[in-house]
Each structure stands twice: as C-alpha cells, then as structure tokens.
Amino acid sequence: MTTKTKTPKKKKEPKHLERDEFELEEIAYTLTESMQESKNKVFSVYKKDEQLTGMVTKMDANTKLIHIKDKHMDIHKVHFLDILNVSECDY
DSSP: OOOOOOOOOOOOOOSSOOOOHHHHHHHHHHHHHHHHHTOEEEEEETTOSSOEEEEEEEEETTTTEEEEEOTTSOEEEEEGGGEEEEEEOOO
16 A cells, blocks of 8 residues: 655745735826826836736726726736836836
8 A cells, every 4th residue: 555645835926916905096096086087107016026017908897807908009918916016107
C-alpha cells in the first residue's frame, strides 16, 4: 500500500486588492468625472508595471470593466477593483 504525501497548498494571491468602501467611492467618482469631462487621466493598475494614461470611454456596470482609450486609440478594459489610483495628467 502506498501512502500519498500531501503537498502544501500555495497561498493564492488575491485576484483584486481589498480596499475600504470610501476609497472605492473616491475612485468611482473620479472615473465618472473623467468620463463626463472627456479628460485624460493617469491610472495605476494592480499587477501592471507601467501606468496607463488615457480617457474613460465606458463604465460597464455588469462586468465592472472600465474602458480606457489611450493616446494610440487602443481600448484597455480594466476591472474596477484593479484600479489602484487615478490622478491628473501632467500635459
């Protein structure tokens, strides 16, 4: 009879960072403002090395994806919970 050795389970990295409700409301407000005013913003995104600069073109409530159009007219779909920070564009 062979015995099975249990391999230790790897601790899963969270899919999204956990943040408080106030912080999420602040980001939601800034995203809405960016979309309404058609302003470029700088987005810090979870698990991305580089910041994303662009304009919010759509916020999908069903999928929670934020559509961001960059200067090359490419659309980036970023999950709302993956947006760490939104700041003003310097140019």
